[in-house]
Amino acid sequence: MASIDCVLDTTPMAQEIGSVSNHVKATTTAVVAMQTAVVLAEKNAAEHVCNNVNKGFHTLMLSQISQKRAKCQSDVDSLLMLLNQQQKQLLAIKGRMERDYNMLSNRYLKLFNGLNTILKQRVFELDRPVINFAIRDIEKVSNRTKYLTATVPLTQLESLSISQKILASNVKYRGLNVIDSMTRFLGGMQEQKKLTDRILLNRSKKPEDSTLLIPIIISEMNYDKSDNKNIEITLSNRILNRQSETILKNAVMPHVENLQGQKNMSINKDVQSEFSKLVSSSNISQRVKDLTNSLFATNNYPNI
Numbered sequence: 001m002a003s004i005d006c007v008l009d010t011t012p013m014a015q016e017i018g019s020v021s022n023h024v025k026a027t028t029t030a031v032v033a034m035q036t037a038v039v040l041a042e043k044n045a046a047e048h049v050c051n052n053v054n055k056g057f058h059t060l061m062l063s064q065i066s067q068k069r070a071k072c073q074s075d076v077d078s079l080l081m082l083l084n085q086q087q088k089q090l091l092a093i094k095g096r097m098e099r100d101y102n103m104l105s106n107r108y109l110k111l112f113n114g115l116n117t118i119l120k121q122r123v124f125e126l127d128r129p130v131i132n133f134a135i136r137d138i139e140k141v142s143n144r145t146k147y148l149t150a151t152v153p154l155t156q157l158e159s160l161s162i163s164q165k166i167l168a169s170n171v172k173y174r175g176l177n178v179i180d181s182m183t184r185f186l187g188g189m190q191e192q193k194k195l196t197d198r199i200l201l202n203r204s205k206k207p208e209d210s211t212l213l214i215p216i217i218i219s220e221m222n223y224d225k226s227d228n229k230n231i232e233i234t235l236s237n238r239i240l241n242r243q244s245e246t247i248l249k250n251a252v253m254p255h256v257e258n259l260q261g262q263k264n265m266s267i268n269k270d271v272q273s274e275f276s277k278l279v280s281s282s283n284i285s286q287r288v289k290d291l292t293n294s295l296f297a298t299n300n301y302p303n304i
Contacts, residue, residue, distance in 0.1 A: 216248070
C-alpha cells in the first residue's frame with residue numbers, strides 16, 4: 001500500500017470559522033434583542049387589552065345597573081301614583097261612609113227617639129190604672145181607720161148605742177164593697193185566664209203527633225212583560241228558626257201550583273188598615289201614596 005504525505009494549512013479555515021463565529025454571535029445578539037422587544041410588545045399589548053376589557057366590563061355593568069335603577073325608579077313612581085290615587089279614593093269612600101253613617105245615625109236616632117216616646121206613652125197608659133188607684137184609693141186605704149170610726153159625743157152618753165150601730169153599718173158597707181171588688185177581680189182574672197188559655201199553646205197537653213197551624217204568606221209577583229211569575233213564601237222569623245223555616249218552605253213549594261183561590265170582592269178591614277198604616281208611615285210622596293191606595297183598592301186578590 002502506498003502512503004502520501006499531505007501538509008494542510010488550517011489558518012484560512014480557522015479565520016473563516018472565526019468570522020462565522022462572529023456572525024453567529026451577532027445573530028444571537030440580534031435574536032435576543034428581537035425576543036426582548038417581542039416580549040415587551042406582547043406585554044404592552046396584553047396590558048392594553050386587559051385595560052380595554054376592564055374598562056368595557058365596568059362600562060357594561062354601569063350601564064346595566066343604570067338601566068335597572070331606571071326601571072326600578074319607574075316602577076316606584078308608578079306605584080306611588082297608584083297609591084296616591086288609591087289614597088284619594090279611600091278618602092272619598094271614608095268621607096261618603098261618614099256622611100252615610102251620620103245620616104243613618106240621625107235617622108235611627110229620630111226613629112228610636114220616637115219609639116222611646118211612644119213606648120213611654122204606652123207604659124204610662126199601662127200604669128195609668130195603678131196611678132189612678134194610688135191617687136184615688138191609697139189615701140183612703142191608709143186612713144181607713146179614720147173612715148171606719150164613728151164619732152161619739154162625750155157629752156151625750158145616751159147616743160152611744162146609735163154610734164155603735166152607725167159604726168157597724170159602716171163596717172158592713174165597706175166589707176160588702178171589698179167583697180164586691182174581690183168578686184169582680186176574681187171574675188176578671190178568670191176571664192183573662194180563659195182568654196190566655198185560648199190564645200197560648202199548652203205544650204203539656206199537646207200530644208207529640210198533634211197538628212199545629214202556622215201562618216204563611218205566598219206572594220206571586222210578575223217583574224216584566226213576559227209573564228214570568230215569581231213565587232215567594234214568607235214565614236214569621238219570630239215563630240220559627242231558620243232551619244224550620246227552610247223545611248217548611250221546601251215542603252210547601254211543590255204544592256203551591258195546585259192551590260186554588262177564590263176571588264174576594266171585598267177587602268178585609270184588618271188587611272186594609274195595616275196596609276194603610278204602612279203606606280202612611282212611608283217616606284214617599286203623597287201622589288205615590290194615593291196611587292198605591294187606589295191600586296190596592298182596585299186589586300182583587302184570591303183567598304185560599
